[in-house]
Amino acid sequence: MIPVLGYEGRKVAVLGLGRSGLATARALEAGGAEALCWDDSVEARERAEGDGFLIHDLHKADAFAGVSCLVVSPGIPHLYPEPNKLIARAWEEGVPVDNDIGLFFRSLGQGDWMEHDTPPRVVAVTGSNGKSTTSALIHHIFEENGRPCQLAGNIGRGVLDIEEPLDGEVIVLELSSYQTDLARALTPDVAVFTNLSPDHLDRHGGMGGYFAAKRRLFAEGGPDRAVIGVDEKEGRYLANQLVEGPEDLRLIRVSSGQKLSGPGWNIFARKGFLSEYRKGKQTASIDLRDMVGLPGAHNHQNACAAYAAARALNLSPRVIEGALRSFKGLPHRSxxxxxxxxxxxxxxxxxxxxxxxxxxxxxxxxxxxxxxxxxxxxxxxxxxxxxxxxxxxxxxxxxxxxxxxxxxxxxxxxxxxxxxxxxxxxxxxxxxxxxxxxxxxxxxxxxxxxxxxxxxxxxxxxxxx
Structure with missing residues (x-):
């Protein structure tokens, strides 16, 4: 568990008592806060109360008195198509609204594990398609090479429910637009944008709002390295916003189907081969065609993004290639x-x-x-x-x-x-x-x-x- 820091001795309301909500309440209490839990579902409240959590009716007139923050589960709309009534009330009473992702980043940077010889590194992956495969593939690459690694977020465990990180550990987070849209802190070391296609448009008020939610991962936190899929105009726009010139190696552009050129850092797949170019020179080539766990151009794009994230954290092409070959894919995804x-x-x-x-x-x-x-x-x-x-x-x-x-x-x-x-x-x-x-x-x-x-x-x- 990652204890939530910064709320010691204070009241924090938790709205939504599913997996992430209960993990958040536990993490708040582990950090010394008082978690006030609510869900409009009677069954969810009864389960939480049975687990020892304090149920606090947020619909009551004085429910937000003394509350320092409202933490909201990702499935609860906070803006479109209509704000949840309790979130709107928190706005009116000046209570900050956050989610577990924001609490995670806020707390991770303050923990004792930052005193490790090699502090933990966070790789956060967002986009429309391929997030889960890319995240799982990054996790697999590091595990195959003996590096401690945990996988969480929209896949696997809740972010606050992971183990306290070890020396040199990598934490891989799959983040949906629901999660990036609200988090008040977003500070990954490496951020990955796979691609963009229409999805969840009601929740974000249209395509512009959907892209804006994804973009926050890069604009709010300023990752040390950004891996951007540039096969759509939104990716090209985002990549352009993040660089100060063509040779800026903080950006790694990735593509499936087109050769990328220029003096920067480019990784692309064409005709089944992954190629890495840096400062205009090819540094690696990998044949993806016979990799059973990565069939098709879309999985080659995922492989490029995962390869780029691993390279950003200093793994060599040779050891990454071995891990790509042993990846068996995720259930329900090719x-x-x-x-x-x-x-x-x-x-x-x-x-x-x-x-x-x-x-x-x-x-x-x-x-x-x-x-x-x-x-x-x-x-x-x-x-x-x-x-x-x-x-x-x-x-x-x-x-x-x-x-x-x-x-x-x-x-x-x-x-x-x-x-x-x-x-x-x-x-x-x-x-x-x-x-x-x-x-x-x-x-x-x-x-x-x-x-x-x-x-x-x-x-x-x-x-x-």
């Missing part, structure tokens, strides 16, 4: 479930939006595509340019029939359920095909989350004779 009769079955249930699905569809040469679920605004018409490798689509869920009208001339079959889709795709697949689950939709029509959807796919694949 995960190879099984190979049967020359057919690969790949679970990319995390591809819940059009951009993520497009990247998955470009990763394999001939695809039996399982798609559908609860479609998002705009549908999937934007995927039509990426369907050239799809032999047939097998459509499931609430939006199956809508999707069928949006995929042009691509052959399809309405299957409704995962069971039927897997069985049909397996029966028709030929040697060399990939049966790919890349839904391009939310899961909530048939499954509680994308993980359960991916597990259902994997279970049906394992049933095949």
């Amino acid at each position: 995960q190879l479930v099984r190979e049967r009769n020359g057919v690969r079955y790949v679970n990319d249930s995390k591809a819940t939006n059009v951009d993520a699905a497009a990247k998955a569809l470009q990763a394999f040469p001939r695809i039996r595509w399982i798609a559908g679920g609860l479609g998002k605004e705009g549908g999937i018409e934007a995927l039509q340019p990426h369907l050239g490798s799809v032999a047939k689509a097998y459509l499931i869920g609430f939006s199956a029939r809508d999707f069928a009208l949006q995929i042009g001339d691509t052959p399809y079959e309405i299957c409704e359920t995962m069971e039927v889709a897997v069985a049909k795709a397996a029966a028709e697949a030929e040697e060399g095909d990939t049966v790919l689950l890349a839904p391009a939709a939310a899961s909530f029509d048939q499954f509680p989350n994308f993980e359960k959807r991916g597990e259902a796919f994997s279970a049906e694949v394992e049933k095949l004779d």
